[in-house]
Amino acid sequence: MEISEIVTLIEQKITPVSVAVDGADCSFKVxxxxxxxxxxxxxxxxxxxxxxxxxxxADGRLHALTVEAFTPEEWAAHTEATLTQLTI
Structure with missing residues (x-):
């Protein structure tokens, strides 16, 4: 499968704010x-x-799919918590 196919399949059934996909062939993280x-x-x-x-x-075209799913608010808090501030 291609990354574009993964994104399209998600967008057809879920109204996402954002979709990020990493991987290749039949193993992806979304x-x-x-x-x-x-x-x-x-x-x-x-x-x-x-x-x-x-x-x-079911038919083996996709073997592994790791899923991370957040609300927009959770994602904002998650990214804020992982930012590092440098003071010079």
């Missing part, structure tokens, strides 16, 4: 940021994203 995840537990978020690929996982 980070999806969407307001749709607001009332979902982490496992529900993963199930929603993985549901976009059930056919591809």
């Amino acid at each position: 980070r999806v940021i969407s307001a749709e995840f607001a009332q979902m537990r982490p496992v529900q978020r993963q199930q929603k994203v993985l549901g976009c690929f059930s056919e591809f996982l």
